[in-house]
Amino acid sequence: MTAAAATTTDIFRPALHYSTGGTWLNDPNGLIFHDGAYHLYYQNNPFGSEHANLSWGHATSTDLVSWTDHPVAIVCDENEDIFSGSIVFDRQNTSGFGKDGTAPLVAIYTSAYKPGSMLEGIQAQSLAYSLDGGYTWSKYAENPVLDRRSADFRDPKVFRYEGDTGSYWVMVAVEAQDFQVLLYKSRDLRNWEYLSTFGPANATGGIWECPDLFPLPIDGDPENVKWVLTVNLNPGGPNGGSAGQYFVGDFDGATFTSATTVTEGLQDPDRLGEYQWLDWGRDYYAAVSFSDAPEGRRLMIAWMNNWQYVNELPTASWRSPMSLVRELTLQTIGGETHLVQQPVGDWAAVSASVSNFNLPETTIPAGTTILDGAAGTVQRIDISWTPGAAEEFGVVVRGGGSQGTRIGIRPAEGTMVVDRRESGHTDFHEAFASIDTAPIRLVEGQYQLTLFVDRCSVEVFAQGGQVTMTELVFPSLTSNDVSLYSVGGSTTLNSLHITQYA
Incomplete structure (x- = not known):
């Protein structure tokens, strides 16, 4: 729901930010630009305003401000909740899900297996695919495709890597309780090979979630490119509760090496202010970027909330908005490399005046x-x-x-x-x-x-x-x-x- 007018019973409904009509919303996931539209999927309870029945809600936009709601995309069932993940456009049909010349969109998500299911208590990575541009989805019959027998292995962000070591899919996911980002590779999105592990490092005051890994030029120079690893944590933010941090370094197709690590292993509480934070406020969490954004731009959105108090927010039946979309660049500031973030959108589109x-x-x-x-x-x-x-x-x-x-x-x-x-x-x-x-x-x-x-x-x-x-x-x-x-x-x-x- 977008640009909804405030009423006496819903005075906090945002005008510039995305929010659901009357249900629960948390982490953005499955972000992709495809066929002229930005697709925002997100953790959603289709049946209420509590953190339960987690599925993927869906909205699209052409201007990153005005959003159109669509039916729930990937729905939980009696065996699994649908936790966070990502979507790729499988142009070459490496997965084999394409049909009659139509290349599929493939969602890689975390199956959180429920009590009574065969994998009860396990979090593993699964696939779903769409042949109509992301509006209807089919779950892969042989899910999960990557299972570590872990209760906290989640939030896969997948991208296509093209480099000296070849061309393949790379997944970054987390072992949340271990403060680790795990990297895997695949030729077909179905079979995955372990590459490396990053962490613990810097902020470890809470579980790690929702990682992302992407290249950016420094100061706009295409000959000077670094990789950025983002990872969100809860709690442990610089002002309390949920937050996101980032590292700048190199990725050789297998291993991410950070050049901005302050603390190896568990954090030093006295050095919290030295870490590189995506946002210093209380309400910017689970930030991830869009795949295939036009002109190679790196665009990011986050859940505008904090797990400290999310269940007590004084809103109506809806729970939580998203942040504004931001464009990320790497710039040299004071002799060091930092992320710089600028808001993106046609905000005048939300108002007639x-x-x-x-x-x-x-x-x-x-x-x-x-x-x-x-x-x-x-x-x-x-x-x-x-x-x-x-x-x-x-x-x-x-x-x-x-x-x-x-x-x-x-x-x-x-x-x-x-x-x-x-x-x-x-x-x-x-x-x-x-x-x-x-x-x-x-x-x-x-x-x-x-x-x-x-x-x-x-x-x-x-x-x-x-x-x-x-x-x-x-x-x-x-x-x-x-x-x-x-x-x-x-x-x-x-x-x-x-x-x-x-």
Whole structure:
């Protein structure tokens, strides 16, 4: 369901983010661009708003903002839940599932076998295939195709590898409890050969899930390519609960070698801030990328939630939105290689009316200033500051009375903060009311933020996407003010532009 209007009974339904009509949603999976459409599959309970009956829901989009719902794609049954996985376009019909010249889409997913089944308690990898572009699916009769007799072997991400060692399919999956990413290869998607294991490394404060592995050029140079391994963990994030981390290194067709590992083995709690995080906020988890995105772009989406409090969210029958889609690039920053993330989408498509608010360069005195004419519940805010004497400065969104979510900069600390302690409805879980932080560097004497404010969330892209923070918030419907604030002195606002979508 997309761009659904807020009502008195469902005021948190997002406008810019995908959410289901009235059921449970968690990890995105099976992401692929095919026949002119982006296909978003996701963990879904077709029968309710609880984490149960896990199947693959399905939606498609041409602009990555407006989504069309489709019937449940791959449904659980009496033997198995359908856990996360991926989809590939088997152009050469290596699997043999193609028919009458039609190459298949092949889904590689985790079968979580239920009590009473022959593989009770086991998680193993299985196949399903589609001959109509991903709308209807048939399970392979000889599933599972990869079984380690493990209770926590899951979340296969499969891609086609073309390199010096040949052409074949590569799978990355996790042994969740062991903090390991396992790599396998296959010629036909049915028979798999073990390649190597990566981990434990860096953040190991919770189980590892939903890995991804892909190449990216550094600074856009096609002659200088590195591989990025992402892996999500729960709990153990930099501000608590669920999160995703990444490693940059090399992949030779068999082994991934990280050049950015800080801690071998189990993590050092004192070094948590040194690890490379996909997002420093509380609500960006299970992030994976689309296969076959146009022009070789690497596009990623995540589940916008945290396992700490997901079951207590104050929404209606629906549970959880997805994040915005982001384009990932590798850039050299401070002599080191980092992922940079930029939001992608035609957000104007969600609204029949778009308006703008601008504020030129001005000095922001100590205190809080409400911006007349800037109020809104669905907004993009682009803002730039030059730090002055202030100890902290920033913007408050979805404000009203004592409510508001504060996004600020503390220059002396080199820290960005998102404070949602007074963001609205916060008492549904003890872990929700939080003040979260991320490191931020001054760039050419300025701090620049792009904020996407929706009816139940704030996504922050700082310094051109060098740092991101994603946070759920549940404000009152009437809390829609935008304010600027400065603490301990004044600061210089270089520019402010707000696009109102609703």
